[in-house]
Amino acid sequence: MSRNGGSIILEFSLDFSLDRKPLFYQIYDYFKQGILNEQLPYGTFFPSIRSCAQSLKVSKNTVESAYQLLVSEGYISNIPKKGYKIVHLVKKSGSNSSPIWGGDYTDEVRIDFRYGNIELSSFPLNQWNKARNQIIGHYQRNYEVEGDSQGEYALRKELSRLLFEARGVISASEQIIIGATPQQLVSLLCQLMDTRDYVIGVEDPGYDGARNTFINLGFRVHAIPLMTDGISIDELEKSPANVIYVSPSQQFLNKLTMPQDKRQQLVQWVNSRKYVFEDDYEWEYKYENGFVASIQSLAPEKVIYIGRISKTLLPVTNISYAVLPYEVLSLFHSRVTEYDQPVSRLDQLTFAQYVSNGYWYKHLQKVRKQYEEKSKAFFEAISQNSQYFVEVEAKDTGLHAFVTVKSSKSESELIKLGKMNGVQVYGTSRYRFHMTGKYPTVLLGYGSLSCKEIHLGIKLLTEAWFEPV
Template sequence: MREFSLNLLSNQKPLFFQIYSYFKDEILQGQLEYGVFLPSIRSCAQSLKVSKNTIESAYHLLVSEGYICNIPKKGYKVVYQGDQNVYDNLFVSDDSYNKNIHLDFRYGNIELASFPFNQWNKVRNTFISDNQSDYMVEGKSQGEYILRKELSRLLYESRGVVSNPEQIIIGSTPQQLVSLLCQLLEADKYIIGVENPGYDGARNTFLNHGFQVHAIPLTGDGVSIEELEKSDADVMYVSPSQQFMNKMAMSQEKRQQLIQWVFSNKYIIEDDYEWEFKYEDGYLPSIQSLNPEKVVYIGRISKVLLPVSNLSYIVLPYDVLSLFYSKMPEYDQSVPRLDQLTFSQYLSDGYWYKYLQKMRKQYEEKRKVFFEAISHNMGTLVEIEGKDIGLHTFLTVKTDKTESELIALGLKKGVKVYGTSRYWFHTTGKYPTVLLGYGALNCEQIYKGTKLLAEAWFESG
């Protein structure tokens, strides 16, 4: 690892954020190339004369944003390879547009300043202080029992999920837990149905593990049961709280139909994606609550609510859990034990619930501004999916331009939006659809960004 220089300023942003920003800039500028290892947490802390917790928080934020990954027993490795968006490459011959991006509607970006770091660090530091002499780094392979117990309670109270702590396995991301599930099931014995369009991370993971995958189209209230029954699929992957592309919430009738379907099949895999951010209608209980023996339940703590760590979970029916014990007795836990223990106490102390209510109000206000801005600046020239849930939406643009052309025209105005072709097995829409996330933008930026997009798309001839 080469030498690095960084002057930390105590009167500026938090120290961990300054360190995160420094390494992020080094990576984006190509000074830290793909495959290079960052200095160890210990050596970096000694060099910068800060605590290891500060370095760990900075590194975890880089991991969460995909710049680095943690390789057990080796360290933190740069995995960022630049913007690989093929649509940008069709129209941008150099980095001039990216350097001039002023407004980025990237899904997953958040307002980091809103997170109550003081509370989080207080809980974390108290735990460290109380366990200095007997702290075990490795922890439990399934995840810490105290966290799994808290999650079991949280999921039952919030989603009706019926589980015991031993059925829960902690992981970093839903995609990683899907990969775990693929290692428990046998590819030659199961055929997977996936929503079309739907979450490509899960679909590609099944394909990469050798499973036969069938694309099941969507109807107005969820996956088509008729098409599912016509297919050979005996496992169905669904996201009923917020279907990723159409942003619909699956109706109670459709959930019951799925439960009827699974009686004569293997499993439903329920990805309860961003259930925390539903604003208007009441929550429907999870599908898992209707038949716990036949549903594998996957979820994650939203990065809006926990930006310092990736933390996801999977609830396994007991017959699948027995496969975990027999096939993966040496499973390496991917979430640092300190993060797990801190979050379990954060939940237990009630901080998480209080913060969730605050963020719901904050993002509901952004959502209202976003839709008002779209209506004012674009009117009937676009159709909007996802009005009642989540931190992003999809715009179907009524134009003869292509998806890539819309992205390129936005870039010329300094506004970045994202394509959606990757979420389809087979694209059937008449008009192109783009993805806009508004979590990290303030209300003024949201309005300005939509105005610039309207000028780019509808005044360009």
């Protein structure tokens, strides 16, 4: 790898054999190492996607996927009308300064337990590109630029079928709204509710993205404490809330599934109130227990169902959805006459084709097994150091866990000490209305880590947080 003036000259070849890493990942890793080794310094512009694709003899989609991954990790930034520029500063040896990573100052990190990361190398990019090319081939002569503001019909149709089969959700394609993220959809739905008439209850602890959206838009928000089986119905009854936002597939922090009897109680509660927001995040990653049908299946006219599929895709692709009761759908059409669809038509249609071809189901079965192995490795590592940890939640679901640490140190001190030992963990205080508990709790995501890295990460954290026994 070298530079000629301000441009990069590519000096590597891709390995096209089937047993190697995906092509986009090879390109990503090549540039990443060049940046970290300072062969490509801060401020250098990458070759255009077209010229890079021509040099490496791959499709532009492959190069674009690699570039977008580098963008998402803070190595490069897309400068309008100029191209992709390196924005990552590498920490100098012996210097007290820290590297800049996407604008944040940080120490060197060996193991990053970031929630939301997934294992990129296992994603079947060839199948994704095949579905994408099918769409491009079909529409290249007859392509409607505008599309459907509510979301592409092909995608909404596939989601309606998928959600009924997997979650018991009762819906027609016309009831589904496509969005980029759950938080963006919550913001959209807030436009349909009058702040004088709607009082929002939220789980405490719970999803801060939804809670903060309600607060920022002027709604009265009441924290409803979480019990071991879900929100406290007694506290909900006492509160003035007539809308409740819940995550029943994974109750936040305790990560348990809300049982059927609690779901029935919630339906009885909402029958004389407004709505339940059901955030069904990560229902795809359930390893041991059987699924409990969605709350929406029990009261389809009283539940606004929200989910996302991004966790099973590349992180550069954001697709979420909301299933609206017909009463809410009518408000959407009357009050939001111009909804600028935030998800590209090509991504929507590609995913619809990806599901229709049967690729999504196969990929999901594969990654469930992979992540189940990672989950087992995580709890094996924790059990080896169990004398240091009070509680760990998330035994059979999701790609992350909440770890309560037997320490007099604060949450921020634990994060700092972990980072000093090369491990990044994340705090949980942002998810709470009211701080409770004797010990601090940290969030550890292990979706992108290998089993070996998980064991090493827990070992390094234990060394950083506790004196040798």
